[in-house]
Each structure stands twice: as C-alpha cells, then as structure tokens.
Amino acid sequence: MSDEIAENGTANGDVPEIELIIKASTIDGRRKGACLFCQEYFMDLYLLAELKTISLKVTTVDMQKPPPDFRTNFEATHPPILIDNGLAILENEKIERHIMKSVPGGHNLFVQDKEVASLIENLYSKLKLVLVRKDEQKSAALRAHLGRIDGLLERRGTRFLTGDTMCCFDCELMPRLQHIRVAGKYFVDFEIPTSFRALWRYMYHMYQLDAFTQSCPADQDIINHYKLQQALKMKKHEELETPTFTTSIPIDVSENSNAE
Amino acid sequence: MSDEIAENGTANGDVPEIELIIKASTIDGRRKGACLFCQEYFMDLYLLAELKTISLKVTTVDMQKPPPDFRTNFEATHPPILIDNGLAILENEKIERHIMKSVPGGHNLFVQDKEVASLIENLYSKLKLVLVRKDEQKSAALRAHLGRIDGLLERRGTRFLTGDTMCCFDCELMPRLQHIRVAGKYFVDFEIPTSFRALWRYMYHMYQLDAFTQSCPADQDIINHYKLQQALKMKKHEELETPTFTTSIPIDVSENSNAE
Structure with a gap:
C-alpha cells in the first residue's frame, strides 16, 4: 500500500x-x-x-x-x-x-481529567477562525485560549497535561499546537507569545519525544493542508455563483458612433 | 461523453x-x-x-x-x-x-497578414507576466501592446483585424482579449483603457457574434483557470523544498531552567 x-x-x-x-x-x-x-x-x-x-x-x-x-x-x-x-x-x-x-x-x-478535557476541546476551532477571518480579534481569542493552557501547565507544574507521563490529551493537544504554530505564523503571522513559558516548556518536552517527532508532518505539509482547504473553499463558493459573462462595453461604440 | x-x-x-x-x-x-x-x-x-x-x-x-x-x-x-x-x-x-x-x-x-500575425503573437504572454509579477511595469507593457493593436484597428478602419469579415487571427485574438479583460481585472485590477476606442469597438462587434458568445467561457471559469494555475505553481515550488520541521524553542526551557 x-x-x-x-x-x-x-x-x-x-x-x-x-x-x-x-x-x-x-x-x-x-x-x-x-x-x-x-x-x-x-x-x-x-x-x-x-x-x-x-x-x-x-x-x-x-x-x-x-x-x-x-x-x-x-x-x-x-x-x-x-x-x-x-x-x-x-x-x-x-x-x-x-x-x-x-x-x-x-x-x-485514557486518564479522567475534566478540567483538561474542557480546556483543550475548542482550541483548534479558534485557529480555523483566525485563518478564515484574519482579524486581530480572532487572533486575540486564540492567544487567550493558549494563555489558559499555559496557566494550567504553570499551576500544575507537571511535564505533561495530567502528570509526568503522556496521556491521550497530550496526543490530542500537541499536533494542534504544532498546526497553530506553523500555519498561524505562515498565514497570519500569529506567534505563541514567549511569555507563555510553561506552554513553551511543554512543547520543548514534546519535541524531544519520538512519539511526537516520528508522527509529525513537515511544516510545508501543514501549510499546504490549509492552502488546499482555502482553494477548495474558493471553488465551492464559485460553484454556487451563477456564471456571468463580461460583454459590456465602457464606451459608446454603437453603429452610429462607429460611422462618425 | x-x-x-x-x-x-x-x-x-x-x-x-x-x-x-x-x-x-x-x-x-x-x-x-x-x-x-x-x-x-x-x-x-x-x-x-x-x-x-x-x-x-x-x-x-x-x-x-x-x-x-x-x-x-x-x-x-x-x-x-x-x-x-x-x-x-x-x-x-x-x-x-x-x-x-x-x-x-x-x-x-487563413488570411496572409504578416503585420497582424506579428502584432498579436506575444500579447498573451504579457498577461501571464502581469499575473505572475503583479507589478506596474508589466501592466504598462501589456497596456502598450494593446495600444498597438488599437492603433492598427484605428488606422485600418475595418471591423475585424484583416477586413470586414472574421479570419483566423480574430479567432486567436478575441479569446485572449477576454482573458486579459476578466483575469486582468480580477487579479491585478488591470483595465483596458477606454481611450482605446478602436479596440473597444472591435470587442463590441465580437460580443455580437454567435461564434464568440457560443464559445466563450463564463468569467468565473476564466478566473478559476488562473487560480488553479497559481495553486499548482505553489505546489510545484513546495515539492522542490526540503521538508523542514519547526521544533526550535524561542526561550530557554532546558532541564536546568525548568528546575528553577
């Protein structure tokens, strides 16, 4: 295969x-x-x-x-x-x-952790909104959400979300953080603030792990993923349009004026 | 089929x-x-x-x-x-x-007309340059070329390029003029100057002809044609790139600083 x-x-x-x-x-x-x-x-x-x-x-x-x-x-x-x-x-x-x-x-x-579960569940949709709307308000919402994750990591002081070993929530969060980092930077110059030290430390530990590095797509693949999504969206939009034919003329060139 | x-x-x-x-x-x-x-x-x-x-x-x-x-x-x-x-x-x-x-x-x-043949042969490549480079210099070159065609039509005073009936040169030129008009406007806000009266009169006559209107694609199809070309070009460019993986960290989060 x-x-x-x-x-x-x-x-x-x-x-x-x-x-x-x-x-x-x-x-x-x-x-x-x-x-x-x-x-x-x-x-x-x-x-x-x-x-x-x-x-x-x-x-x-x-x-x-x-x-x-x-x-x-x-x-x-x-x-x-x-x-x-x-x-x-x-x-x-x-x-x-x-x-x-x-x-x-x-x-x-599969660790039970309601706080973590609800904290990470809507993060990715905020990236999508940033990429579609491209306005500072949506970027601020994404940044605030990342700040809450940073806050939890800071407060708990653990290497990963629920402790010092990886769980399903880490496998869910980290690929999304990587998309936010790479696509956010590429499309709208969004950056994860360096002040989110606990979040960066978390990512640092992830970057050392084979489970992450072996499964992680290249930056170009992440970027191209969103480029294709945007191209398909454009196409869909056009499929709904009634075809138009530009055949108007901006000046008077009727037969009479032609004979002038 | x-x-x-x-x-x-x-x-x-x-x-x-x-x-x-x-x-x-x-x-x-x-x-x-x-x-x-x-x-x-x-x-x-x-x-x-x-x-x-x-x-x-x-x-x-x-x-x-x-x-x-x-x-x-x-x-x-x-x-x-x-x-x-x-x-x-x-x-x-x-x-x-x-x-x-x-x-x-x-x-x-198939009328023999060297002047017309050489006048229209490089027109389309100038549109391509305008769409790729998107700078005023290329737009000016395209505008100047259209001006030379306008000049010929003005001087000859005929309805079509080589006389008052259509020939192969008209079938070659007009589809390209339509792409210049529709894609030029859409992608780089390029407009055929209204001062090119003979050229507009020429297009006006074309827009009355079944041979043109029956064969002409919708504006959206012309636009999507160039969008897809650009998407494929981007993809080609990325195929040549060595994949990179963003795993650097902008702050010091080594084990020692973690323990601080």
Whole structure:
C-alpha cells in the first residue's frame, strides 16, 4: 500500500500487531500528511508500542492516487483507519474507543481529567477562525485560549497535561499546537507569545519525544493542508455563483458612433 | 461523453461532420472551460458551420473525471481534439493546419497578414507576466501592446483585424482579449483603457457574434483557470523544498531552567 512503514515493539507474536493507515502528504505522497487525527492516534499507538503492549505498523496512503487494494477495501473512506486482527475501524470516535477499550495498554492512556478535557476541546476551532477571518480579534481569542493552557501547565507544574507521563490529551493537544504554530505564523503571522513559558516548556518536552517527532508532518505539509482547504473553499463558493459573462462595453461604440 | 453538444450547419450528409472536443469548466463540468485553444478552434469551426461547409459537433469533457471511453481513446491527451471522419487530431498546430488545409472552407479563414500575425503573437504572454509579477511595469507593457493593436484597428478602419469579415487571427485574438479583460481585472485590477476606442469597438462587434458568445467561457471559469494555475505553481515550488520541521524553542526551557 505504501513504502513507508514504521515498525515498533516486538513482532514475535507475543503482542498483537495494530496497523494504522494515515494520510500521506499532499506535496509528496511518500511523506506523512498533516492530518490531526492521524497524528493523534499515531502518537497514542506509538506510546503503546514503546511500552511493548502492541507492535505498530503505520501505512501511509496517498489519497490523490490510492492504491487499488485500498480503494477496493475502503472506497471513499479517508484515513485514519485502524486495523486490528483483520477488523478495520473507520470512524475517529470508534478508533479512539477501540484504543481505549481493546488495545492492550490503551486504557492507561485514557486518564479522567475534566478540567483538561474542557480546556483543550475548542482550541483548534479558534485557529480555523483566525485563518478564515484574519482579524486581530480572532487572533486575540486564540492567544487567550493558549494563555489558559499555559496557566494550567504553570499551576500544575507537571511535564505533561495530567502528570509526568503522556496521556491521550497530550496526543490530542500537541499536533494542534504544532498546526497553530506553523500555519498561524505562515498565514497570519500569529506567534505563541514567549511569555507563555510553561506552554513553551511543554512543547520543548514534546519535541524531544519520538512519539511526537516520528508522527509529525513537515511544516510545508501543514501549510499546504490549509492552502488546499482555502482553494477548495474558493471553488465551492464559485460553484454556487451563477456564471456571468463580461460583454459590456465602457464606451459608446454603437453603429452610429462607429460611422462618425 | 458529455451532455453538452452544439450542432450547427446541415447534418444531412451533404457536408462533413467535424467534432471538436473541448475542456469543460473546472467549476462545473457541464460548462465550457477557459481553454484558449479550445475556444479559438471552436470559433474557426463555428464560422465554417455558419457558412454550411461543415456540420459541427462540440463535445465538452470534464478532465477531472473524463468518461471511460475518453480515457481509452485519448489517455492523457488534453483537448482540444479534432475528429474528422474517424481521424483524431491531437496537437494544436496540427488541428490548425487541418482546419486550413482539409476542412471544407477552412482555407478562407487563413488570411496572409504578416503585420497582424506579428502584432498579436506575444500579447498573451504579457498577461501571464502581469499575473505572475503583479507589478506596474508589466501592466504598462501589456497596456502598450494593446495600444498597438488599437492603433492598427484605428488606422485600418475595418471591423475585424484583416477586413470586414472574421479570419483566423480574430479567432486567436478575441479569446485572449477576454482573458486579459476578466483575469486582468480580477487579479491585478488591470483595465483596458477606454481611450482605446478602436479596440473597444472591435470587442463590441465580437460580443455580437454567435461564434464568440457560443464559445466563450463564463468569467468565473476564466478566473478559476488562473487560480488553479497559481495553486499548482505553489505546489510545484513546495515539492522542490526540503521538508523542514519547526521544533526550535524561542526561550530557554532546558532541564536546568525548568528546575528553577
């Protein structure tokens, strides 16, 4: 299906092999794409593979030219797709539930923490608003939200959101922070303030982790992801327009004036 | 192949049927696309159909999802494609030569006029430069070129470039003038000066002609044509870039400072 396959953990039959199919880059089909849910589940499973409760196989699929066997099996379904013991799980929420309930070790990732859950849940939609509206008000709202996350990290003093080990919330937050950092800077010159020291420290620790660096798309892929979204949005807008034909003339050139 | 078929001339066997396959709109696959050569040959053949030397069938193909029989017959070849008596002609220069030498009546369109030929040949490349560079110098060069065409039309005093009937040069020039008018205005606010009265009069006459109006793409299709070109150019540029990963940190958050 793809030539990029990452293997982790032991594959000697002691532990189940889990396959995660992720979207490829829209620039180079051999690279990882900038799909947030793909990266989130990649990180979840990578952590489990490091703990050797599973063996992980990651397959990259170029959706611009999916291989025939992918189209046969999954038709129009987009990654992420999780395959466990011949069972394909296609929906994000079901993948998350499967990792939590059925993948060995998974339950350890799913910490109960209402404060963190509600703190991070609407962050990403604020980036989208910044990219669409491109006004300072939306940038300020995103900055304020990041400030609240900085405040929680500062107050708790832990390396990660819920403690000194990673949990599902970190796998959810960090890919989004990276999109905010890279796309925010590129499209609207948005920067995460350096005064958010606890947040930067958090990101610093993430940048040291294989689970993050192995799953992270290149900056160009993140940027191109939003460029394509904008191009599609423009196109959609135009599809709704009634076609017009510019054939008016700004000066008087009727037959009479022609004969003058 | 498509549901949009324009028929002209008599189809009773007295005259040969010529089929022209043109690119569909990239917004709505049922509409005509903004392909300059497609429109040029459409106009040539429309004039011949009006003279009843041929019967014309125009087929629109959506290149984003070409029908299976199109792919089987022509693979990666893009329209315009001319089909005459079971013979498919795929290259622009060969289509032009075929219309001139082999399509009944075609030789009448091909007037010899070196002054006009050299006057219009580099016009379109100046629009491309305006759209890429977006500077006033390139706009001025395009405006000056249009001024020379205005001058010729003014001096000659004819309705069309080489006389009072249309010829191949008019079918070449007018689609390009329309792209200059619509895309120039949209992307860089370029306008054809109203002082170019002879040029506007020329366009006025064109806007009355079925050969032009029947073959002309909608403004939105012209605009989207250049938007897609720009998006593809951006993508190409990014394909050449070495992927980079933003993982630097703007403040000192090393382990020591963390412990402070």
